[in-house]
Amino acid sequence: MIQNQGLGFSTQLAIATARARNVFGSKRPQLSLITDFGDGDEAVFAVKSAARFVNPRIEIIDICHNVPAFNVLIGAHRLKRNVALPTEPEGAVYVAVVDPGVGGSRDCIIVKTRTGKYLVGPDNGVLSLAFATEGIHRVVLIENRDLTLLDKAQSKTFHGRDVFAPVAAHILRGVPLREFGSDLDPGTIVKIAISTDSTATSRAGWIVDGDGFGVIRTNVPNHVPRQAIGRLVAFTLNGGQVDITDRARLVETFDDSKPGETVLVLSSTGCLDLAVNRGNALERFGINFDQITLDGLQPRLKVSVRFDN
Amino acid sequence: MIQNQGLGFSTQLAIATARARNVFGSKRPQLSLITDFGDGDEAVFAVKSAARFVNPRIEIIDICHNVPAFNVLIGAHRLKRNVALPTEPEGAVYVAVVDPGVGGSRDCIIVKTRTGKYLVGPDNGVLSLAFATEGIHRVVLIENRDLTLLDKAQSKTFHGRDVFAPVAAHILRGVPLREFGSDLDPGTIVKIAISTDSTATSRAGWIVDGDGFGVIRTNVPNHVPRQAIGRLVAFTLNGGQVDITDRARLVETFDDSKPGETVLVLSSTGCLDLAVNRGNALERFGINFDQITLDGLQPRLKVSVRFDN
């Protein structure tokens, strides 16, 4: 139904768009924000106020604020997914505030990615899935108090407002990274240990998130054998108290399954989602967000899929 | 307390405002977005990222994202209410993503209204209450893949991001409608069958929405006999498992009733709301959002009010 016109129109559009950006000069520097403050929590306003104070020209965009409290895995995964969108611009700055150790000894860092984006947050792993995907260009330790708003603060417990937001806003003003502090060896910063396995007939990976529809998100890439699509495949979930073996239909869209059917969807995220057509997979398999978490630096719940059953 | 000054001040203001728009040139093209992704869901970010990629000048405004999942009736009603606000500007573009059939065979369409607004979404009825109110000027089938971002996508299940948002952003760049695809006969697109009846002593219509305060929204216009205002009137709700006959006080504001009293309010929406003063009408009458839905193309719950009891 939706077809290529074969006219090179998209190239023309790209040129026209680039021209529009220059002529109108109206693209504002972009700060995107993810936190675990909870939906609608007013603390988000304070973070944005701090950023606008430093740089009133910026546009502040919410990624989401309903990362489960202190859940570094889910925060890291949602940050990564959004930073990695092919539509995200070079030069964009991302602030992640999922920070159980705030006020303690963990560092505050800036990571510039190979893709020209900036990640600002605590050195606790929450930035790590994003920089694993984007590549690390440089890591800087935030040391220069003059580029924070700590001197305005009445407490030590709100680095989102007093450190990360003002630092991000200064980056968007063009302040060079060296002004913020000294370089860190990329090998020394905290990374979530996440990997996937792939054979001709199987995939293995981790449960990394869930959503409000009850979809369970994995980090297993959705490149699967063509002949398996449309068929029932076996999967297992295990870790912590969870030990499940079941079958799901491997589908490209929900329309290829029946209401109530368990499905593994080739998701818009680029990975496999475990879901129930018009139902709730989190409920069906008794999984809650407290289980989609880290044990040390490794996710708790492992997922594997076999295509040869 | 708030009175007209009789100075024609509002006319002067209108002129001054129009002038300000031209002088400052600072009004950004406006894309308003309604989805059933759930409050705070990060998928909203991906939709906005896609729109900004195509047109970085736009201002993106949230209508709401808590339309109950797949609930085309409630999505259609909330879209209509907001598109119909007398303060909404000509040329504004609205994207509605309530789309249980995404990836399946339903069409993607653009409706230009007689009021000069643009509605973009699936052809499943979700746009239909808005274009019924605003009038249809033209309907275009989205066919030109070059004006979408489908080629960047890794799945078929996210038309909000890959089709509707980029199409809306292109409209706001001034791309003519003919570039998107061929015209459709307005008679052939999907429409929710919603109507109201009115006699001297009664009104009948449908339950079309509820809100977080527990207010039940109807599509019955709030033009009622003056002498009925302030009095108790009889009403019925029925459809599905619901069959209720009760009485409510017909009031202009909550202050005209007692706490705990069931009221029919001449609502700010232009229609009658069924509510409980400082209470929850959804709970009182045992109605949940799953019942405020379509059976085929007709709402499930009928409401009628009599003024002559």
Next chain:
Amino acid sequence: MIQNQGLGFSTQLAIATARARNVFGSKRPQLSLITDFGDGDEAVFAVKSAARFVNPRIEIIDICHNVPAFNVLIGAHRLKRNVALPTEPEGAVYVAVVDPGVGGSRDCIIVKTRTGKYLVGPDNGVLSLAFATEGIHRVVLIENRDLTLLDKAQSKTFHGRDVFAPVAAHILRGVPLREFGSDLDPGTIVKIAISTDSTATSRAGWIVDGDGFGVIRTNVPNHVPRQAIGRLVAFTLNGGQVDITDRARLVETFDDSKPGETVLVLSSTGCLDLAVNRGNALERFGINFDQITLDGLQPRLKVSVRFDN
């Protein structure tokens, strides 16, 4: 870890920032909005649409919309906290819509603070904690219907949309306060009666809010004896059905306590928070938002802390 550079860099930055504001001229007039409409409620869109209609140049910023319905105390406290942020700009306008008496006889007012900010809302106390902190410069009764959108409205129950938003947007257009109506004696407007007591060994105040983490917020300033920090202190909560005596560790950050421990934190709000390290204090002490409310013009729940036990 984060240190002063001793270079006067922040002064240079302040100058550079001020210059940037002038050169780019891109700071948009700022309207910040707090309501009890509920997270994601589409009525927020109507309020914003009304404001943009009057003044399309403004930037509209959400404070929060999840003030518990009709809870004037919590609305007033959250407004105050955010207006009082040291990063909030002079000239900013704040609209508060927590308004159980809408459509009734309470007045609509504008308060200009001594700090050059504008508060717009009902005269029911919801603005009063903010103007108590910021100081009152002037109070104006909203009387001029031409500066509202009441003539476009189909009901009397939506002053957020029809009065407060358009009035705020007109203020941001530079309309002088005298155009809106007559001056009111600041002594005559409604004020929440909130006070704190302090002795060498104790503090007393009120419970004024809670958050999504289950933190209980007090209005007791976090200036406490240094020697008490790190120690267990006795506290009481009482009022309504609540009568609790317990102990908590007085800490600067959560890291100074153990998981599960009850703490009084020197909070980023400038006041003491009662919390549970990685737990939920609202649940532990059986307090819900319905109890964090006003009885008349006084908060219901009193808190006191002793440092000498």
